[in-house]
Amino acid sequence: MGINLNRLLKNSNINQKFYIALIGLIVAHVLYLFIFLLIDKIYLACMNIISIGLYVYSVYIIKKYQNVKLTLTITQIEIFLHSFMCTLSLGWGYGFQNITLALVSIAFFINLNNKLFGYIVTLTQSVAYLFLYVYFKDRIVVQDFESEAMYIFNFTLIVISLIFLSKLLRILNAIVYIDILEKQEQLQMAANKDPLTGLYNRRAFENTVCQKLINSSSFVSLVVGDLDNFKHINDSFGHAAGDEVLRVVSDIIRTSIRKDDYVCRWGGEEFLIALLNTDFKKSDSALNRIKEKIFNHKFQFNSKEVETSITFGFVHAEINEKIDIILAIQKADKLLYIGKRNGKNCVIGEAVDMNMLKKEANTANI
Structure with a gap:
């Protein structure tokens, strides 16, 4: 039996942290937008405008339709494509490959509702990371202030994201535990009740x-x-x-x-x-x-x-x-x-x- 992620919205702690995470992603991509404009990477800046639009849309569908699974899927795909394209464009020294690697480590946990999809996503992202590694392994990484600053920025984002994810998973574990207790109670009640009359048996x-x-x-x-x-x-x-x-x-x-x-x-x-x-x-x-x-x-x-x-x-x-x-x-x-x-x-x-x-x-x- 899979976990119903839409049920998470009924928990105020999850609801609040999920909105904070989305707002944080919007802020991060606004910063990326200015950074890419500053270093004259116009195509990456345009890609960030699309990313910002996706996260604004995610906030909208959460508020209107409460569709957590769709929002998580959009977020996962966007982060993967963004980190992959930035690594291809800027190289290994900017730290975007670390985001891809971090995403590989958490992809299965994000897709608890569908284990097969989780395996496919994890495998795809692993192959993508290995491709980037092979592609850049023999290239000289030029370290300058620009790349080092971006590396530190990306590393900080990864740490903050993992802290948020750990809190979300901790609350998720509590919700799943409560759900199990409720199901046990329902089974106990069903075992103790006469199905015809609803009286104790x-x-x-x-x-x-x-x-x-x-x-x-x-x-x-x-x-x-x-x-x-x-x-x-x-x-x-x-x-x-x-x-x-x-x-x-x-x-x-x-x-x-x-x-x-x-x-x-x-x-x-x-x-x-x-x-x-x-x-x-x-x-x-x-x-x-x-x-x-x-x-x-x-x-x-x-x-x-x-x-x-x-x-x-x-x-x-x-x-x-x-x-x-x-x-x-x-x-x-x-x-x-x-x-x-x-x-x-x-x-x-x-x-x-x-x-x-x-x-x-x-x-x-x-």
Whole structure:
């Protein structure tokens, strides 16, 4: 997966430094323009006018279209051609070949978005540098004030550019790292969410919610809910209708509980709800309100009205360890089926002592 360079504009540090770099390049080429006019290199001065125009255009497309990749490509091509032509024209002693060499060393990093293009650019610039070296290696380099001043100027530009690039790459690394963390979080959320209802799934409850319940060290109501006659809905109206009922019921439950409570799709048409920091009476009242909302809701599917209801079984207890949760859910499940046998569309709850529940479980296992 390549790095989306256009995303860099969303980072204010990258945005600011990129504009500073473009302005710096414009200033550098204005200086080149005056220098080339001063030493009577009119064709190089004309080339710099074109370069200045390209960078002004780059600033424009960044502001208007936010196209970072195009701007980087223009910048890379301009610097390469400019340094190559200046070396051919002025010779080895002016230091423009060092710009070509520096560009070879950073070309791949600039083209992270397209590795193949990065390899091609790096190879092309390497061949160009070797050509310049072979072309000038047997020629006498005449050192004078003009060439030495230009050499120092070009060397200074290279150092400044590399400092800027190191800062940009450091920020880029931070952005990529954050992007990886965000993707990991998205994958984690996808693994913990039921794709149909958007609720936590059983895995999320066992891996995440359980620990939060234990850490709360408070009285909790653990609820198992099961839609009544759900098979009839699937058989009579189709599974698409059943899916729609599950989605709507999930929304009703989710919007009816507090933000600190949890609801999970436990499997099929079953839901598991954890009501934290509450008492038995409040839990019973809350579940009855949810039950009535579902019973009174007019489910519509393909212009047909679909009716359903829900039965809840719940246990109110103090949760201190994971075995408490397992036993409480098992007990709530038994209460649910008592409700099913008693006519459905009801809430059956019990306040239990977890120590007694553990003793009962141990006795049953003997």
